[in-house]
Amino acid sequence: MSQTKPTDTMAGQECPFCAQGVFKSCQVDYKATTPDEPEIIVKGVWVEKCSSCGEMVFPPDSSDYIAQVIAEETEQLTPAQLKEIRERLGVDQTQMSEILGLGDRTYHRWEKGTQYPSRSMCYYIRILGRFQTTFDWLKKREWRKDKATTKIMSRDEIEYRFPDYYRNIRPASVFEKDYNPAREFSSVFQ
Template sequence: MMAPRKCSGCRERAVRPEVLDVYRAEIEHDGRKYTVEVPCLAVLKCQACGELVLDDDADERVIDALREAAGLLKPAEIRLHRKELKLTQEQLAGLLSIAESTLSRWETGTQIQQRSMDRMLRAFFEVPELRKFFGAPEHTWRGEAEIVYQDEFQLTRSEHMGFWSAAKQPVVHCLPERTVKVSATGQEGMAA
């Protein structure tokens, strides 16, 4: 067992690892407060004053819960949709008039996008006419999409681009580690 650490709050040597059944916090993001709950969260807790210290893993789980509560795209979703459109970070950032480093931070999870930019990202990914209006390369709005799925992030069709069905665009079938091309006519072609 690890020797207790010194608490930065009360200065007592009483900080020990603990697993909380449910961690609850009210977090402000983009001018709104969100209540987040994270089950079974491993933290460091001062046994004297009750102060909590979150390590990187715990912090990441809390931020994921915040994204969920705020209804924001997750970093892997942003990266996946960009790759589906065959755009580099530099290209997408230029089209959205943001810094490439900002987009990189959104895709790695080191920064949470504002709600307005989340809506812009969703619209950009969902609406081919918007991509055309913004001057995106023709392949991004011509009715073809190339979907590349990696082990790190797999989605079901309803979670992924389900909005294509609603917009009477081609439906893309999600298959792990396989590229599927679907044209506007619904013809499916395979690529390795």
């Protein structure tokens, strides 16, 4: 893969950083860091470089190109793909941040392309994007509504885990032959 030379550039314009040189188009190898890969080299990225101070600026096409290469190398989602998934799920960026349990601006940075989500997070978002009901389940935090399940424990296990209960407040029925301890504990914990 190689980048085609961008047409919308600052080439020929005066450098605003030093006000001495002018920008010239050239290709560089761009070094990116992501949460999963220590270093990804994106080769042959078109930049504008000042002839005097050496300051470089990236045309928008080049930023997109870098994001695309990184996404392909790491199986990540590009900012454009993230946006598409989010819009399909029908939430804004702030909501998406909250639903995914992220920090305040984290999701915004992913969609802006100034920060990259981890590969595992991208797998996770792909699943959410594919199954709306899964996304809705997460969004509503449905697991909170699930009733605590009642586990049947053996007498030994009860004695071990709840020694005080077993010693002091066990009902007479504990000693009944077909007593189901789980029945007792479900009323204790509700």
